[in-house]
Amino acid sequence: MVLDQTRSGTTFESIKTREKMIPVLIIDDDVELTKLLEEYLQGEQFDLNAAHDGPAGLEKALNNTYSVIVLDVMLPGMSGLDVLKQLRQKSTVPVLMLTARGSELDRILGLELGADDYLAKPFNPRELVARLRAILRRTANVAPSTAQPVHVADLELHPDSRSVTCSGKPVTLTGAEFDLLYTFMRSPGKIISREDLTQAALGRPMSPMDRSIDVHVSNLRRKLGTYDTNHERIKAIRGSGYIYLLPGEQP
Amino acid sequence: MSLRTLFLKIFMWFWLATAAMIGVLALMVLLSISETLPERTTRGTFGEALSLYSETAVRTYQRDGVQALEQFVARSLKEAGTEIFLFDANGKPLTSIDPANVQNMLQQLQQQQTPQRISQVFLGRVTWGKQVAGADGKRYFFITRFQQPGPGARPPTLSPFRIAVMILTAGLVCYLLATYLTSPVKKLQSAVQSFAEGNLDARVSPALGNRKDELADLGREFDHMAERIEALIYSQQRLLGDISHELRSPLARLSVALELARKNSTERAAPALDRIEQEGERLNKLVGQLLALTRLESGAEKIALETVMLEDLVQQVIDDANFEANPLRKEVTAIQLEACRVNGSPELLRSAIENVIRNAVRYTPTAGAVEVSLRWKLDTAELTVNDQGPGVPEAELKHIFEPFYRVSEARERTSGGAGLGLSIADRTVKLHGGTIEASNSHSGLRVLIRLPLAPNQNKPDPSQSQAAFSPASLASG
Numbered sequence: 001m002v003l004d005q006t007r008s009g010t011t012f013e014s015i016k017t018r019e020k021m022i023p024v025l026i027i028d029d030d031v032e033l034t035k036l037l038e039e040y041l042q043g044e045q046f047d048l049n050a051a052h053d054g055p056a057g058l059e060k061a062l063n064n065t066y067s068v069i070v071l072d073v074m075l076p077g078m079s080g081l082d083v084l085k086q087l088r089q090k091s092t093v094p095v096l097m098l099t100a101r102g103s104e105l106d107r108i109l110g111l112e113l114g115a116d117d118y119l120a121k122p123f124n125p126r127e128l129v130a131r132l133r134a135i136l137r138r139t140a141n142v143a144p145s146t147a148q149p150v151h152v153a154d155l156e157l158h159p160d161s162r163s164v165t166c167s168g169k170p171v172t173l174t175g176a177e178f179d180l181l182y183t184f185m186r187s188p189g190k191i192i193s194r195e196d197l198t199q200a201a202l203g204r205p206m207s208p209m210d211r212s213i214d215v216h217v218s219n220l221r222r223k224l225g226t227y228d229t230n231h232e233r234i235k236a237i238r239g240s241g242y243i244y245l246l247p248g249e250q251p
Numbered sequence: 252m253s254l255r256t257l258f259l260k261i262f263m264w265f266w267l268a269t270a271a272m273i274g275v276l277a278l279m280v281l282l283s284i285s286e287t288l289p290e291r292t293t294r295g296t297f298g299e300a301l302s303l304y305s306e307t308a309v310r311t312y313q314r315d316g317v318q319a320l321e322q323f324v325a326r327s328l329k330e331a332g333t334e335i336f337l338f339d340a341n342g343k344p345l346t347s348i349d350p351a352n353v354q355n356m357l358q359q360l361q362q363q364q365t366p367q368r369i370s371q372v373f374l375g376r377v378t379w380g381k382q383v384a385g386a387d388g389k390r391y392f393f394i395t396r397f398q399q400p401g402p403g404a405r406p407p408t409l410s411p412f413r414i415a416v417m418i419l420t421a422g423l424v425c426y427l428l429a430t431y432l433t434s435p436v437k438k439l440q441s442a443v444q445s446f447a448e449g450n451l452d453a454r455v456s457p458a459l460g461n462r463k464d465e466l467a468d469l470g471r472e473f474d475h476m477a478e479r480i481e482a483l484i485y486s487q488q489r490l491l492g493d494i495s496h497e498l499r500s501p502l503a504r505l506s507v508a509l510e511l512a513r514k515n516s517t518e519r520a521a522p523a524l525d526r527i528e529q530e531g532e533r534l535n536k537l538v539g540q541l542l543a544l545t546r547l548e549s550g551a552e553k554i555a556l557e558t559v560m561l562e563d564l565v566q567q568v569i570d571d572a573n574f575e576a577n578p579l580r581k582e583v584t585a586i587q588l589e590a591c592r593v594n595g596s597p598e599l600l601r602s603a604i605e606n607v608i609r610n611a612v613r614y615t616p617t618a619g620a621v622e623v624s625l626r627w628k629l630d631t632a633e634l635t636v637n638d639q640g641p642g643v644p645e646a647e648l649k650h651i652f653e654p655f656y657r658v659s660e661a662r663e664r665t666s667g668g669a670g671l672g673l674s675i676a677d678r679t680v681k682l683h684g685g686t687i688e689a690s691n692s693h694s695g696l697r698v699l700i701r702l703p704l705a706p707n708q709n710k711p712d713p714s715q716s717q718a719a720f721s722p723a724s725l726a727s728g
Contacts, residue, residue, distance in 0.1 A: 030500050036507040043514060074496055100495055122503035122535055124528075125510045238566045238588075 021047040027057030028072040054078025134204030184244035193241035262429035269421035305393035333397040340390040435466040451481040540671035547678035586624040591632035603679035606672035614640030638695040652677035
């Protein structure tokens with residue numbers, strides 16, 4: 001609320017420029033941090049709005065239009081993961097999670113619950129901007145897709161409606177998972193490096209020690225299940241990347 | 252195992268003691284009878300009756316001869332089970348029953364100065380003897396053996412069957428007693444075991460019911476202790492979470508403020524700002540490592556067991572390490588990675604292996620290489636990491652896994668790292684039931700990690716492990 005007051009005090013010029021700016025919501029209980037971030041991100045053409053607890057953040061996220069939501073996992077009262085769970089029931093807005101460094105479980109749970117990417121806290125703000133841009137690039141690419149549906153074995157993927165069916169049954173995928181599967185299905189039976197997959201699914205280059213692509217692949221595996229013959233669809237190739245196998249190609 | 256023996260110890264010792272007591276009691280009854288019976292047979296009416304009996308035997312012999320005596324002896328034996336022996340003054344047997352059993356008493360009678368009745372009891376059989384003067388003045392020695400007379404004369408303990416029944420009954424009672432005594436110990440043991448395995452809400456009291464004795468008290472004391480430890484561990488976990496949050500929040504703000512300062516400052520401030528960023532990152536890393544180490548040492552870290560494909564994990568760490576090492580013209584190479592499956596936490600194992608490999612990269616000179624190999628040895632996976640650094644003095648090898656340990660003066664700040672990486676690796680490997688050791692190889696330091704393999708795996712055929720999945724075969728299919 002403190003932030004809103006500051007905002008009402010800004011000049012007309014800045015309001016004008018803000019119209020071209022990208023609306024971003026941050027849900028983080030660290031008021032001072034969100035203030036600093038607001039100042040920093042303004043220079044990067046992001047209009048940062050802040051909420052400092054789970055319920056308030058959820059309400060803002062559902063009642064306003066944001067391009068991206070930055071969500072801290074450690075929130076008082078209602079955990080960030082719960083916020084994400086409730087948000088995902090009504091909205092597909094891209095979510096970037098802030099996790100405590102070393103808390104792998106939060107990260108995996110977050111990606112499983114439909115977060116698009118994560119960033120360990122404390123983060124470098126330049127990295128935050130890069131991640132936000134990556135998410136925006138990826139979601140921007142999505143809209144004008146008039147590409148033809150892709151079939152691979154029992155899977156059918158419709159780029160226009162961003163829907164997937166497996167043996168006729170619909171499969172619910174997050175944005176990142178969909179882009180990942182789309183990448184796989186455009187070149188089945190070929191090894192795709194983790195770098196390329198990260199670029200395609202998350203819209204950004206892979207950073208060292210970055211495991212998010214593996215989490216996305218494992219979620220995708222789980223959601224698609226195995227072939228009827230009980231064989232894996234996606235196989236890890238050590239040192240190279242991943243491969244989407246056709247039914248006849250089982251090793 | 253120890254319980255088994257405790258149970259057996261209680262059971263066997265109690266049973267043995269009871270059996271021994273039964274034996275001693277039987278013997279004592281026997282002895283007491285043996286002590287009083289000779290009295291009764293030498294004096295009183297019983298003695299008189301036996302005396303008359305002996306005189307009758309002598310009279311029969313003197314008056315009617317050997318034939319009549321034999322008839323008398325035979326009748327006694329048949330009707331009363333009584334053996335009769337009669338000897339003349341020289342100790343020559345006049346009766347036909349073999350006198351071997353009574354030679355002892357015969358000698359006693361012969362040596363008597365004044366004639367006396369003597370009596371011995373052995374195992375309920377009475378031997379009674381007396382010197383008898385015949386009508387012609389000749390001396391005779393009369394000895395008779397018969398079953399101890401009277402009710403209860405044959406002590407119950409003397410029947411082997413009854414003794415066996417008694418000892419078996421004692422055994423049953425001892426078994427029940429041992430079970431009763433050791434069952435709470437067993438419950439206590441399983442609760443302690445479960446607690447040690449990290450199940451902090453393991454308690455004994457519910458299993459003990461209404462039992463009230465020292466063992467039940469011990470169980471309740473254990474519960475009391477467990478409750479306290481549980482509370483302490485939970486509060487420590489909470490504290491760790493809070494510390495993590497409280498230490499990192501300022502760091503997060505610092506890094507944003509730093510970027511703001513960068514934007515608003517001139518080129519001249521850049522080196523100092525870079526330094527601030529570097530130190531902030533160092534602090535952040537240290538906080539993370541300290542938290543990880545504390546978590547590992549407190550036992551608060553619960554490892555969710557999953558099957559980890561170690562070769563994949565090692566390869567991933569090598570790829571990541573190369574990402575950082577290659578720009579420094581260093582290289583991490585996998586000499587051999589055999590397929591090994593272990594049970595454990597992939598995240599913890601990754602960070603352990605990462606710490607070891609990063610440490611190796613740090614001490615390897617430019618243009619050098621770190622060699623990593625993973626081999627299957629019997630029931631363990633052996634991961635070796637060889638660097639080309641200066642190695643570590645032999646005397647300090649065992650200390651390098653201690654937190655913040657620095658190898659003599661040689662290590663300088665520029666080598667980076669706070670000396671926690673190897674400690675974290677050490678605790679993690681131990682948590683997974685493995686071992687970690689360091690030694691000097693010909694080229695530098697060698698760290699060897701041994702982890703127990705998950706059960707039920709077959710050693711992979713080396714010819715298949717890599718070639719089966721060549722990209723070419725897949726691309727053509």
